[in-house]
Amino acid sequence: KNEVEQSPQNLTAQEGEFITINCSYSVGISALHWLQQHPGGGIVSLFMLSSGKKKHGRLIATINIQEKHSSLHITASHPRDSAVYICAVRGGGADGLTFGKGTHLIIQP
Amino acid sequence: GAVVSQHPSRVICKSGTSVKIECRSLDFQATTMFWYRQFPKQSLMLMATSNEGSKATYEQGVEKDKFLINHASLTLSTLTVTSAHPEDSSFYICSARDGGGALSYNEQFFGPGTRLTVL
Numbered sequence: 001k002n003e004v005e006q007s008p009q010n011l012t013a014q015e016g017e018f019i020t021i022n023c024s025y026s027v028g029i030s031a032l033h034w035l036q037q038h039p040g041g042g043i044v045s046l047f048m049l050s051s052g053k054k055k056h057g058r059l060i061a062t063i064n065i066q067e068k069h070s071s072l073h074i075t076a077s078h079p080r081d082s083a084v085y086i087c088a089v090r091g092g093g094a095d096g097l098t099f100g101k102g103t104h105l106i107i108q109p
Numbered sequence: 110g111a112v113v114s115q116h117p118s119r120v121i122c123k124s125g126t127s128v129k130i131e132c133r134s135l136d137f138q139a140t141t142m143f144w145y146r147q148f149p150k151q152s153l154m155l156m157a158t159s160n161e162g163s164k165a166t167y168e169q170g171v172e173k174d175k176f177l178i179n180h181a182s183l184t185l186s187t188l189t190v191t192s193a194h195p196e197d198s199s200f201y202i203c204s205a206r207d208g209g210g211a212l213s214y215n216e217q218f219f220g221p222g223t224r225l226t227v228l
Contacts, residue, residue, distance in 0.1 A: 033217065035219070041147075041200050041202075041221075041222045041224065042219075042221040042222055043202060043219040043221075043222070044219070045216070045217065045218065045219060048216050048217075086152070086153070088153075095141060095143070095158045095166075096143045096145075096155035096158050096168070097143070097145075097153075097155065097204075097217065098155070099152040099153040099154070100152060101151070101152045102152060
């Protein structure tokens with residue numbers, strides 16, 4: 001079973017700061033997802049990666065398959081970025097996702 | 110982007126009753142749907158994988174007779190919590206994967222979730 005570790009668990013930063021959230025996993029995967037969960041519980045899929053790097057607006061996600069590690073970066077952070085960010089992986093033989101515990105991000109104005 | 114809906118968004122029921130939650134893919138055909146559960150301050154956990162036209166595959170520790178899953182069409186999967194008890198109170202989320210159309214095969218699209226409270 002894949003073990004997914006995220007760090008930090010909690011992060012409070014000032015508006016405008018550059019944010020990095022890390023994710024590591026223990027077993028090889030076919031895809032890694034970064035998800036955003038707001039207080040109401042709804043989940044938004046931010047990225048799905050299998051290699052390299054993706055960028056969408058102020059969000060950047062990278063993955064290093066050899067090191068079994070991924071990072072999510074937020075540039076010019078804003079209070080509306082406050083949410084829980086979750087890393088989830090899909091194994092080669094498994095269908096469903098295995099989730100990290102999430103990083104609770106608060107951006108203060 | 111692809112949209113997945115869930116109904117209801119919130120339900121409160123008495124202990125012993127059954128509750129049905131619907132998950133629909135609105136603009137794509139989902140051959141595979143997934144049901145997840147999230148207890149307060151815990152991570153999401155996969156409960157079962159639902160494939161259209163076949164029996165669901167349940168994760169270890171999830172009772173298939175208690176959590177009935179039906180995936181009768183390419184756009185609808187239902188989860189029925191039978192004889193619900195307070196310990197079943199949780200946030201239930203579905204996701205759907207495209208059956209090989211224009212969307213990426215590995216991409217999963219999440220529903221907004223259903224918060225179940227059993228009194």
